[in-house]
Amino acid sequence: xxxxxxxxxxxxxxxxxxxxxxxxxxxxxxxxxxxxxxxxxxxxxxxxxxxxxxxxxxxxxxxxxxxxxxxxxxxxxxxxxxxxxxxxxxxxxxxxxxxxxxxxxxxxxxxxxxxxxxxxxxxxxxxxxxxxxxxxxxxxxxxx
Numbered sequence: 001x002x003x004x005x006x007x008x009x010x011x012x013x014x015x016x017x018x019x020x021x022x023x024x025x026x027x028x029x030x031x032x033x034x035x036x037x038x039x040x041x042x043x044x045x046x047x048x049x050x051x052x053x054x055x056x057x058x059x060x061x062x063x064x065x066x067x068x069x070x071x072x073x074x075x076x077x078x079x080x081x082x083x084x085x086x087x088x089x090x091x092x093x094x095x096x097x098x099x100x101x102x103x104x105x106x107x108x109x110x111x112x113x114x115x116x117x118x119x120x121x122x123x124x125x126x127x128x129x130x131x132x133x134x135x136x137x138x139x140x141x142x143x144x
Contacts, residue, residue: 016101022089023097031093035085099141106138 026034050059084107091100112131116123 019092019097019101023092026089026093031089032086034093035089039085102141103138106134108134 022034022038025037029037054062088100088104091103109131112123112127115121
């Protein structure tokens with residue numbers, strides 16, 4: 001199996017733990033404070049990851065040659081991540097992890113559409129069927 005696929009599966013597994021651990025932690029903290037604690041830990045470990053895998057020198061070199069567009073796009077990605085996380089944590093503090101996590105995974109449909117329209121990635125029949133199943137699952141969830 002290709003390395004990027006292993007990382008993708010690992011990301012899915014850890015994301016599953018993330019939601020349950022976060023919900024447990026939110027029992028005694030407001031959602032925004034819980035998110036601040038989580039984000040601080042994420043920041044610390046991402047910095048350590050960069051230093052371990054790339055070293056300080058290579059990181060500074062890459063940043064100095066990245067270009068303005070890369071910074072703007074990554075900053076916008078950070079902004080949308082923040083909005084998503086704030087909404088996710090507030091929803092999780094009020095609702096159930098099972099419902100909130102499943103609805104949150106509906107973001108894959110938005111990602112598929114944008115990756116096709118903006119990035120020009122292929123939209124195959126397999127992707128279409130997968131997206132349809134995700135949408136069907138969302139409909140089942142919200143059906144009264």
